[in-house]
Amino acid sequence: MSYAGKTLHIDLTSGKVETKPLNMELAKEFIGGIGLGMRLLFDHSKPGTDPFSPKNPMIFVTGPLSGTMAPSAGNSYAVVSKSPATGGIAESKAHGFFGADLKRAGYDAVIITGKSEKLIYVFIDDDSVQLMDAERLKGKSSHETEEAIKEELGDYYVRVMSIGEAGEKLVRVACALNDEFRAIGRTGMGAVMGSKNLKAVAVRGTKDVNVANLEEFKEFIKMIHERMKGPKTRKYRTLGTPENVLVLNALAALPTRNFTQATFEGAEKVSGEYLNERYIKKIIGCATCGMRCDHIAFVPEGPYKGTTARVEFECLWALGPNCGVDHLDAVIEAISQCNYYGLDGISTGVIVGFAMDCYEHGLLTKKDTEGLDLRFGNPEALVEMVKRIGSRKGWLGDVLAEGTMRAAEKIGKGAVKYANHIKGLELPGYDLRGLKTAALGFAVSFRGACHLRSGAYSPDVKGSVDRFKLEKGRGKIVMDLEDQYNVIDSLILCKFSRGVYYDGLKDMAKYYTLATGIKMTAEKLILAGERINNIARLFNIREGKGTREYDTLPPKIMTVPIPDEGIAKGSCVNQKEFDVGLDDYYEVRGWTKDGIPTVEKLNELGLNDFAYIVKGKIEKSKKGAK
Amino acid sequence: MPATHARKFVSADPNKCVGCAVCEYACSMVKEKTYNPTKSRIRTVRLNPFANLAVTCRLCEDPPCVAACPRDALTQSEETGIIMVDEDACNGCGWCIEACDYGAVMLHPETKVVYICDLCQDQGKPQCIEWCPEGALELVTTDILAQKARRSIVRKLFQEAMKAVPV
Incomplete structure (x- = not known):
């Protein structure tokens, strides 16, 4: 049985540590990972809690496959909390090595509340949990912290997840990193750690992780390993996700200069092809997963000589084309600086792009930038701005560290026009003006703008729908994808491996059953996926953020047609079609026109206990309609 | 008795190994x-x-682990070269662990006696090799290693030589 059967509760204020048995009923209904984490968040938080309050719990969750030899899932964990970026639900997953040790230490979930007086790190050493002094690690990067903790504990197999200066300084887009390059990247979890004076979590797990049916599990993972050598993972094993640069550019769907254009004239110079030819020195893997996808870049010469960073499409895009920068040395340096300070590379790139847009339009002056020529395409300005955001340096660094949504308000003068975020989370690298299924998917995503909550760009990019239109039917596409992705993120499978489950949910259900011994079917799994999407929505509604008015698209997506000559010229999302899309989505979800789950829907999903959240709201919106 | 240099052991190619630890998981799965x-x-x-x-x-x-054991708990098989542990004789003192330059001798966390790779004798072949997704692990002899090194260095030398050839 691959659940550990135990949760760990750490109160950093009092130092109290206790363990409790895992509620198996909840585990069955919410699987693990983000599903179980979000369910536990309800039990451990009160409405209206400030994300930086000691009362905001930070929940580390493993999955039912964590700690096993399941390729891509054996090494995973998720973090769930309330997001300082969106004020709604926060969740993020990471792979590497940390998650496996957390499970081996014996925990399905670790719930951290409170706030330490001094900077500390938590050392989970199987059953022993210690709060260790981390004052000397103040200002250190995640990588430095990881090395220092391993040195201090005298064990190089200890796994460490930690924050850099950005997290300590409550930069709202701060991430946490484990195993040097693997990020709990989105929704500002690094800042929540910082608010608790929690520099790092170190874990050493030495216990056995057993599966229910070892022989069949073994056969199953052998099959997955073989499939991973096949066509479904080719992209990740060869050029890696940066392959997207030229693919999206050809589709006129590569957001350029803060979503001003949709093609980048410098695309070749920041392409996956060029990256691999010139910079990638080694492709490495996470624990249990020989698919290996981590493209490690090394800058061979010039001012950034020696800079090393893992490079994926999203950060490359955000800090490259999105800032108009076609200088790959500088983009890799900027990614490396994001790692150094502990910043979400997607959000950071979009914030810098936003600032550059404001500068080009005269909303920010050289006085504001303290002399920095913050034009699009200036590689030095890009790198310098990342550093300022990471350390909240200067007026502008401090303002931008609040994220695009808040920075736009502070800058004023109509800066909101250039702010590319949904619910407070910055957009990833898909130009939604010409990818309209994605536009709907991103708008309704519970954690804010995100390509990984539904992968709704996929039907657009593949051409299975007319990507320049939003019409009835897209709601169902988005919903199905979302529910599947919720399952993936609760089993915590790596999304790069999603193609190897040839039988989709059926394969995943078998995987789950072989590991846990709990009977599971594809139907029950997808229902769990739906349950998880609803509980996330419920959390956002509870926090006053979950209704239709929050399912929005940025002004640029709605009002600035793609200017580039060619296939996508003139496209943007209009209010009418967007409303059609939202109505359609809410309808298939069984939600009201206002985007609120009905009591009937909640009953159907076994979420009766949460009906109190929607009851008043539904009546209110009905009255409003009259 | 086969010549000692024909003894085979598991070796990882540093150019191919990606550090994914699949071998570790495979070993514990098969052996434990x-x-x-x-x-x-x-x-x-x-x-x-x-x-x-x-x-x-x-x-x-000439295995230093065997020489280091004060209780003669370790012996090397003449036939295969595998280090065999007499679990009753071993008291977990760790001299062999200290003697091994490769960190290949470890103390078992439960049995508290040392354990060492036995090439999966009971499985027919080492299972880490079977599972390594990169083909980075190989069963080699010292002869094969030397041969590989020779081939690699000659290849490199000729590459240089090719560059030096005037066009």
């Missing part, structure tokens, strides 16, 4: 019927992203 790298006979080391290597027993010709 569980998933637990701390019970694996092969361990991976990642010094930095570019330096990854799985390391296990190399079946030394």
